[in-house]
Ligand code: FES
């Protein structure tokens with residue numbers, strides 16, 4: 001498994017209509033378009049003729065038309081028409097562009113920038129399901145994928161970066177049980193105390209026990225669950241798409257159930273979530289700028305960086321194309337406070 005041989009969100013489905021769309025991923029430019037049946041297609045954004053960007057062209061019937069001399073490419077990347085060629089002249093076999101596999105699910109278009117994996121993209125849990133309220137956010141971070149994922153799964157920063165909003169510093173300790181599998185790491189917080197914050201005051205139901213779980217799912221997903229009971233459950237899932245070294249597009253899906261007043265909760269929760277994620281954008285921008293100034297990370301880990309160390313080692317191994325060790329499961333209990 002190389003990190004490129006995986007599914008990544010390229011754009012929202014509703015953002016891909018009649019006009020071709022340019023998408024950058026792993027520092028490569030791709031073009032997305034829809035054929036006459038509405039199926040999403042993807043190719044490298046470079047015309048085989050004189051290398052013009054195909055994303056600046058248009059769609060005609062099933063073909064993507066280059067804006068320069070009008071060569072027309074089908075969904076397999078094969079050129080079907082060259083307007084300047086006289087009747088009966090054949091199209092050279094080299095008149096083609098590399099294409100990529102595409103999937104559409106949960107309101108997103110996913111592409112595989114490398115070789116497609118055996119598995120399909122992972123669905124967002126409870127996305128748009130009856131009884132659940134879902135909203136989506138797209139956020140650009142001036143940082144790398146690992147720094148983003150670490151941030152989404154890192155609790156201690158919430159008491160500083162999101163102080164007052166999400167958590168406040170609290171001396172009470174709890175146990176965090178860290179479980180590791182071949183392609184995931186999850187943390188269960190045991191008897192997490194409720195710290196005073198705007199979020200807790202507005203949304204935590206009274207007299208309910210909080211079950212809080214954070215998960216990293218290879219190679220680029222984070223999932224955070226706040227479950228109080230069957231009728232009160234928040235799930236925040238984020239998928240990180242690497243645009244280039246220090247630019248990451250994060251697609252966050254927040255699905256929650258909250259009895260009958262989900263729609264009302266959303267009215268307050270959505271703008272608040274955007275405000276909180278902007279605080280993460282700001283701190284990661286500072287971190288990214290410093291990484292540039294000092295030329296790469298030199299981290300000091302402590303045991304309360306519960307998930308981060310695993311994120312890095314699992315992704316490094318995938319980057320080198322090594323499979324995960326088949327017996328790699330572990331469980332560890334760590335004392336922590338926020
Ligand atoms: S550059 Fe695309 S048709 Fe000439």
Ligand SMILES: [Fe+2]
Pocket residue numbers: 151152157158161162276280
């Ligand atoms: Fe945060």
